[in-house]
Amino acid sequence: MLKKTKKEQPIILVTNDDSIAAPGIKALAEAVQDLGRVVVVAPDKPQSGMGHAITIGHPLRLQKVAFIEGIEAYTCNGTPVDCVKLAVDKILHRKPDICLSGINHGANHSINVIYSGTMSAAMEASIESIPSAGFSLLDYSMEADFNPAKLYVRKIAIQMLAKKHDKHLLLNVNIPAVPELLIKGIKVCRQAYAKYEEAFVERKDPHGKMYYWLTGEFVNFDKGRDTDVWALKNNYVSVVPVQFDLTNYELKKKIDTWKF
Amino acid sequence: MLKKTKKEQPIILVTNDDSIAAPGIKALAEAVQDLGRVVVVAPDKPQSGMGHAITIGHPLRLQKVAFIEGIEAYTCNGTPVDCVKLAVDKILHRKPDICLSGINHGANHSINVIYSGTMSAAMEASIESIPSAGFSLLDYSMEADFNPAKLYVRKIAIQMLAKKHDKHLLLNVNIPAVPELLIKGIKVCRQAYAKYEEAFVERKDPHGKMYYWLTGEFVNFDKGRDTDVWALKNNYVSVVPVQFDLTNYELKKKIDTWKF
Numbered sequence: 001m002l003k004k005t006k007k008e009q010p011i012i013l014v015t016n017d018d019s020i021a022a023p024g025i026k027a028l029a030e031a032v033q034d035l036g037r038v039v040v041v042a043p044d045k046p047q048s049g050m051g052h053a054i055t056i057g058h059p060l061r062l063q064k065v066a067f068i069e070g071i072e073a074y075t076c077n078g079t080p081v082d083c084v085k086l087a088v089d090k091i092l093h094r095k096p097d098i099c100l101s102g103i104n105h106g107a108n109h110s111i112n113v114i115y116s117g118t119m120s121a122a123m124e125a126s127i128e129s130i131p132s133a134g135f136s137l138l139d140y141s142m143e144a145d146f147n148p149a150k151l152y153v154r155k156i157a158i159q160m161l162a163k164k165h166d167k168h169l170l171l172n173v174n175i176p177a178v179p180e181l182l183i184k185g186i187k188v189c190r191q192a193y194a195k196y197e198e199a200f201v202e203r204k205d206p207h208g209k210m211y212y213w214l215t216g217e218f219v220n221f222d223k224g225r226d227t228d229v230w231a232l233k234n235n236y237v238s239v240v241p242v243q244f245d246l247t248n249y250e251l252k253k254k255i256d257t258w259k260f
Numbered sequence: 261m262l263k264k265t266k267k268e269q270p271i272i273l274v275t276n277d278d279s280i281a282a283p284g285i286k287a288l289a290e291a292v293q294d295l296g297r298v299v300v301v302a303p304d305k306p307q308s309g310m311g312h313a314i315t316i317g318h319p320l321r322l323q324k325v326a327f328i329e330g331i332e333a334y335t336c337n338g339t340p341v342d343c344v345k346l347a348v349d350k351i352l353h354r355k356p357d358i359c360l361s362g363i364n365h366g367a368n369h370s371i372n373v374i375y376s377g378t379m380s381a382a383m384e385a386s387i388e389s390i391p392s393a394g395f396s397l398l399d400y401s402m403e404a405d406f407n408p409a410k411l412y413v414r415k416i417a418i419q420m421l422a423k424k425h426d427k428h429l430l431l432n433v434n435i436p437a438v439p440e441l442l443i444k445g446i447k448v449c450r451q452a453y454a455k456y457e458e459a460f461v462e463r464k465d466p467h468g469k470m471y472y473w474l475t476g477e478f479v480n481f482d483k484g485r486d487t488d489v490w491a492l493k494n495n496y497v498s499v500v501p502v503q504f505d506l507t508n509y510e511l512k513k514k515i516d517t518w519k520f
Contacts, residue, residue, distance in 0.1 A: 049316045050311070050313045051311035051380065053310045053313045053375075054311070059471040059473050061469070061471055061472070085474065086472060089458050090460055111504065113506055114312045114383070114504060120311065127371060127374075127455055155520045156520070159518050166514075185520070188512055188518075190507040191506055193505070195387055199349070200320070200346065202350070203319070210322070211321050212350065214315060214316060214342070240506075241507065241512045241514075242508055243507070245451050246373055246374070246451055246500075246503055246504075246506070247501065248502055251426060252448055252501045254426075258448075260416070
């Protein structure tokens with residue numbers, strides 16, 4: 001890793017899972033454009049729900065593309081996690097100062113953190129000791145208004161750049177889909193226990209064979225007022241600090257007594 | 261969910277990420293065949309490194325297939341997580357008593373838990389309140405000797421079925437690739453901070469364009485003697501209890517003091 005000289009700007013790596021063509025990544029890059037040297041490396045096609053997938057079975061490509069005036073941008077044919085790995089190793093040739101992922105079109109609160117390509121890209125950066133954050137707006141529409149979200153992306157990025165944090169800093173930020181005036185501020189939360197109750201839609205193809213579409217209804221089982229779901233419902237921007245050590249230390253104590 | 265009558269056998273859902281054709285899933289099913297009604301639902305092609313990916317963009321198919329005598333088996337064209345969701349909703353029509361995933365051909369200790377399709381299938385079951393475990397043998401070969409691993413799969417499955425556990429019980433079990441006599445027993449561990457240091461292999465295609473293969477060297481940064489990497493190096497079977505609440509509660513306290 002190259003040492004930064006005093007005059008050098010921080011490098012901000014920007015990625016997402018909705019692809020380079022999504023309005024959300026433009027909004028994210030614009031929100032932080034003047035805070036450092038922004039470099040965008042994003043999937044060339046939508047990668048929602050890819051979780052922490054990586055590409056092993058086929059080779060990866062990088063393509064330099066036009067983006068916003070003054071911002072260097074590349075697409076990759078892989079997953080969001082691949083984008084982060086390639087950006088560090090083949091484009092930047094050093095760790096960026098921070099990595100920002102999003103702004104996702106749709107919620108990534110509660111259990112969604114596990115399925116989300118947006119958050120997996122940020123988590124990959126965090127594993128690589130790059131402080132990072134994933135941002136999601138609770139609006140799936142491609143016509144969503146990203147202006148209130150941009151304001152909060154900026155506030156959080158400024159804090160992330162302001163001082164030395166834990167090198168594995170990882171934030172899951174969700175922004176309610178309401179006008180700026182109605183947003184009550186930022187709430188630091190825990191991940192709610194809420195999940196999708198699956199109901200596959202069953203159809204028959206013209207050859208008489210069944211096929212299934214994954215659908216599901218979101219159900220919040222968590223009545224806590226300290227969760228991301230609660231915060232968003234009450235028009236707060238939710239910030240959940242996330243970790244990649246998945247050890248369940250409570251359960252560890254119990255299992256130590258098992259007689260194998 | 262249907263209630264079990266007293267006489268009913270427990271239902272053991274078996275899945276993996278190496279596909280129905282991998283020797284590891286046969287070894288797993290055989291190891292627990294007499295402990296209950298085993299139902300196999302596995303991907304129809306290898307899905308290693310798929311992480312917690314789900315299939316949103318195209319429909320899913322299920323196909324009943326021949327497997328081991330006396331065991332009902334299906335393939336699915338989706339990810340390991342899709343297999344679990346479809347098994348519960350469209351095949352079993354109830355939650356199985358436990359879900360076992362693997363036996364993976366290759367290690368899933370330390371940070372691999374995040375990338376692993378094997379562990380993601382088990383985690384999906386855990387989110388669905390099904391006690392579950394993922395099993396991995398530290399041998400990538402298709403000719404690996406699964407006999408010592410089968411013994412430990414069985415020991416752990418018996419414990420899982422023996423009494424009522426936390427409904428979100430989730431175990432990441434790795435088995436060293438050594439003869440049975442050399443295995444010292446089971447060690448309950450925490451996830452090591454160890455990761456792959458990426459080094460993409462760079463090649464040029466016949467048209468002069470670059471492409472990249474993801475490779476990497478595994479590096480253990482964690483000197484603890486309570487980790488899965490340590491246990492495996494010392495010929496123990498490692499058992500890491502895993503959770504899907506990714507909130508970093510320590511970091512949460514620190515961030516509460518940020519001035520946004």
